[in-house]
Amino acid sequence: MAGLSITSVKKRFGETEVLKGVTLEIEDAEFVSLVGPSGCGKSTLLRIIAGLEDPTSGDIAIGNETVTGVRAADRNLSMVFQSYALYPHLTVAENIAVPLRMRSLSTSQRLPVIGPFLPGAQNKRADIASAVQHAAEMLEISALLDRKPGQLSGGQRQRVALGRALVREPAAFLLDEPLSNLDAKLRVQTRAEIAQLHRRLNATFIYVTHDQVEAMTMSDRIAVMMDGEILQCDAPSVIYEDPSDIRVAEFIGSPKMNILPVEVRDGALSLFGQSMGRAAEGAQSDVFQLGLRPEALRLAESNPVLTGSVTHVENLGAEVFAQVDLADQTTRVTCRAAPTERHKVRLGASVGLSFDLRDALIFDADGKRQRRFEASLSQPVEAA
Amino acid sequence: MTRDWWKHLVLILGAIIVLAPFYMMVSYSFKSPGEIDRGIGGFFGRQEMMIDPRCVALRQPGRADIEAARTRFPGQDDAGVQAALLAETEADCSMRPAVFNYSKAFTEAPLIRYLLNGVIVTVSIFLIQIVVALPAAYALAKLKFWGREAVFGLVLFCLLIPVHAIALPLYIMLAKLGLTNTYAALVVPWTISVFGIFLMRQFFMTVPDDLIDAARMDGMSEFAIVWRVMLPTAIPALLAFAIFSIVAHWNDYFWPRIVVTGNRDLFTPPLGLREFKGDGDGSFFGPMMATATVIVTPLIVAFLLAQRRFIEGITLSGMK
Numbered sequence: 292m293a294g295l296s297i298t299s300v301k302k303r304f305g306e307t308e309v310l311k312g313v314t315l316e317i318e319d320a321e322f323v324s325l326v327g328p329s330g331c332g333k334s335t336l337l338r339i340i341a342g343l344e345d346p347t348s349g350d351i352a353i354g355n356e357t358v359t360g361v362r363a364a365d366r367n368l369s370m371v372f373q374s375y376a377l378y379p380h381l382t383v384a385e386n387i388a389v390p391l392r393m394r395s396l397s398t399s400q401r402l403p404v405i406g407p408f409l410p411g412a413q414n415k416r417a418d419i420a421s422a423v424q425h426a427a428e429m430l431e432i433s434a435l436l437d438r439k440p441g442q443l444s445g446g447q448r449q450r451v452a453l454g455r456a457l458v459r460e461p462a463a464f465l466l467d468e469p470l471s472n473l474d475a476k477l478r479v480q481t482r483a484e485i486a487q488l489h490r491r492l493n494a495t496f497i498y499v500t501h502d503q504v505e506a507m508t509m510s511d512r513i514a515v516m517m518d519g520e521i522l523q524c525d526a527p528s529v530i531y532e533d534p535s536d537i538r539v540a541e542f543i544g545s546p547k548m549n550i551l552p553v554e555v556r557d558g559a560l561s562l563f564g565q566s567m568g569r570a571a572e573g574a575q576s577d578v579f580q581l582g583l584r585p586e587a588l589r590l591a592e593s594n595p596v597l598t599g600s601v602t603h604v605e606n607l608g609a610e611v612f613a614q615v616d617l618a619d620q621t622t623r624v625t626c627r628a629a630p631t632e633r634h635k636v637r638l639g640a641s642v643g644l645s646f647d648l649r650d651a652l653i654f655d656a657d658g659k660r661q662r663r664f665e666a667s668l669s670q671p672v673e674a675a
Numbered sequence: 676m677t678r679d680w681w682k683h684l685v686l687i688l689g690a691i692i693v694l695a696p697f698y699m700m701v702s703y704s705f706k707s708p709g710e711i712d713r714g715i716g717g718f719f720g721r722q723e724m725m726i727d728p729r730c731v732a733l734r735q736p737g738r739a740d741i742e743a744a745r746t747r748f749p750g751q752d753d754a755g756v757q758a759a760l761l762a763e764t765e766a767d768c769s770m771r772p773a774v775f776n777y778s779k780a781f782t783e784a785p786l787i788r789y790l791l792n793g794v795i796v797t798v799s800i801f802l803i804q805i806v807v808a809l810p811a812a813y814a815l816a817k818l819k820f821w822g823r824e825a826v827f828g829l830v831l832f833c834l835l836i837p838v839h840a841i842a843l844p845l846y847i848m849l850a851k852l853g854l855t856n857t858y859a860a861l862v863v864p865w866t867i868s869v870f871g872i873f874l875m876r877q878f879f880m881t882v883p884d885d886l887i888d889a890a891r892m893d894g895m896s897e898f899a900i901v902w903r904v905m906l907p908t909a910i911p912a913l914l915a916f917a918i919f920s921i922v923a924h925w926n927d928y929f930w931p932r933i934v935v936t937g938n939r940d941l942f943t944p945p946l947g948l949r950e951f952k953g954d955g956d957g958s959f960f961g962p963m964m965a966t967a968t969v970i971v972t973p974l975i976v977a978f979l980l981a982q983r984r985f986i987e988g989i990t991l992s993g994m995k
Contacts, residue, residue, distance in 0.1 A: 364893065373885065389890075
């Protein structure tokens with residue numbers, strides 16, 4: 292068990308720069324998710340941590356020890372792959388035993404016929420067998436030990452892959468989209484099991500996913516990656532409620548955050564020509580972007596800030612998402628309604644929307660969050 | 676009657692064309708020379724007793740034999756004893772044509788020795804081909820190195836070179852090294868199989884990279900990955916390659932004919948067929964076809980045994 296530190300790691304494949312100087316500190320026993328759209332470099336980063344890929348520059352340290360240039364096997368990390376990567380010709384027990392056999396048995400002791408009879412081999416083999424048994428019990432796959440991977444279901448293979456990872460008691464677990472080959476129901480179940488496993492083992496987990504729900508539900512911290520950079524690394528609630536970049540805000544949260552253009556002139560903030568409030572600070576004139584979560588928008592009968600007509604409704608039972616085309620604009624926003632309000636958001640109905648400016652996030656034209664500007668906003672007019 | 680009957684008709688015709696030579700081979704191996712010459716006797720021939728003329732010629736009773744046998748035929752003159760001895764010899768030398776053909780196949784030439792040579796040569800070639808092709812194919816399929824595509828291009832290019840084009844330089848090289856008339860001459864030129872490298876490389880391309888990365892994480896060296904991960908997953912492809920390789924080299928007549936000159940201890944089975952190629956006094960088709968039957972039988976048996984595994988292997992994607 293150990294923490295990890297990644298220091299300004301860069302990676303380029305030919306002309307394309309996949310990682311542009313990533314720095315990340317991971318505490319011992321922490322569960323960190325690397326999340327981002329495909330092609331953002333998260334898998335490459337994981338492979339560099341694992342030692343399967345060499346960084347172009349930068350350093351990786353595991354528990355204060357620099358491992359750059361160290362062979363993957365000697366870093367004592369375990370990896371779970373998206374395709375499980377079980378050895379198809381070995382049984383489940385043999386699959387789980389491979390890392391231990393490679394580590395503790397000598398080359399001659401691994402020989403098929405005479406190997407078991409060499410001095411010291413018996414004890415080591417017994418140790419390995421009991422470690423395999425222990426791992427199998429923890430993952431509830433004891434009954435499957437004699438089967439081949441081809442005879443297992445996806446979920447069972449996933450457990451075997453986890454077993455192979457945890458049996459070597461690694462410094463850290465690296466998981467590369469381990470749930471994406473499972474069906475939706477099994478995914479939810481396995482998600483909970485991996486989180487439990489993390490608590491039980493109290494080990495460092497680095498989890499790569501493109502699924503924000505997995506990242507939100509399992510992690511201690513989420514590192515949102517885009518275009519080869521970590522945009523923000525924080526606890527899930529911070530990432531959701533207090534993103535520092537518009538790309539993070541848009542990526543996390545489903546349905547997506549609504550982005551509306553706002554204008555600032557001499558400290559006055561206006562949205563589609565309506566005055567929204569005044570800012571004491573940052574009185575420069577600029578075009579900013581206003582981020583509003585679907586749940587920040589309310590249906591309003593009187594004095595609506597925005598009006599429009601409902602073009603699409605998604606009823607999820609516990610909540611209803613309505614897409615509203617704003618009246619004077621080509622902008623479309625998504626708004627969350629309670630099931631009791633369902634009759635108000637029928638298709639084609641015209642609705643009024645309002646929001647509390649305190650729920651809104653303000654970004655500059657480049658997408659950087661304007662926290663000081665937000666803090667200095669006052670709301671003179673009753674927007675709601 | 677299905678509407679696909681004509682497809683079956685075409686297939687049946689094809690099967691007949693392919694099987695007819697085998698039918699003739701097996702049939703001739705049962706028949707007497709007379710039946711073969713006249714083309715009678717159906718598949719098995721009539722299996723009438725026949726006299727082996729060479730056996731009789733070799734055991735023609737001489738003066739000493741007549742003297743020694745005189746006591747057994749009291750009251751006969753020399754001509755009488757000779758006639759009686761001749762009759763005995765003919766009785767000894769007469770047998771069923773099938774027995775005649777097959778016993779000739781094994782006694783006239785050291786066929787067992789040839790079969791053993793065939794096994795030694797084909798198995799050595801196949802094993803060394805695997806030892807060379809698997810690591811090469813792994814490197815071409817899964818490792819990144821400068822010039823990989825160029826090397827693979829060379830492999831493809833080598834596929835285009837016919838064996839016969841390079842037979843002469845190969846022979847000269849082997850002769851200069853003093854290797855003609857050795858097992859090495861039969862084996863060494865075939866140890867690097869570009870076809871094997873190509874076939875295995877194509878198969879390895881389908882093995883997920885994750886599996887190799889997992890093996891690396893588990894602490895295997897690149898060579899361990901080749902032999903402990905890639906080899907077991909490649910069994911179906913190896914079986915397919917084994918059929919190509921073993922059939923080609925077991926049946927090869929051209930190359931052994933070139934590098935084995937004279938030393939019959941090194942003859943491979945197809946060279947054994949030459950034993951019955953009578954130059955002046957006509958060919959012994961019966962024993963020759965019996966030899967041919969003996970030579971092809973191991974291949975057919977091996978294929979029938981491996982067939983299920985082979986087809987299973989090809990239909991199973993193996994990895995998923």
